[in-house]
């Protein structure tokens with residue numbers, strides 16, 4: 393079996409993200425692979441668009457800046473190079489698949505809360521990433 397050469401880890405920047413990063417880093421080291429991070433910001437208009445007649449662009453820019461800063465801290469902490477850190481606007485599942493394809497990743501690493509019952513029916517990002525994934529997906533149990 394061939395080694396992984398490019399790994400994309402997806403983080404929501406919650407405290408669980410360290411667990412996801414530790415696992416992704418270990419796999420990257422063992423495979424001598426390049427490790428990239430993605431954090432996706434969901435546009436406020438997805439949640440409130442149409443319902444509230446308001447211009448969200450200022451708040452959205454502020455959220456983007458904060459995410460940039462948090463990802464910079466997170467990337468530095470885990471030793472992921474600057475040009476391998478990606479903050480993207482959109483739906484997490486879609487943007488994670490898109491970047492994985494663009495960069496030629498051969499493994500995506502996400503966290504999974506192991507939901508059950510109603511929460512499972514409502515879906516999770518890990519499920520969304522798994523469905524239709526262009527490459528292997530590792531769901532690291534968190535929480």
Ligand code: AMP
Pocket residue numbers: 402403404408409412430431432433434484501502503504505515516517518534
């Ligand atoms: P969730 O299903 O939302 O609890 O998230 C599970 C996992 O999906 C997280 O541990 C991350 O790996 C990934 N994820 C969730 N939201 C995002 C996001 N906004 N950007 C990147 N990855 C995310």
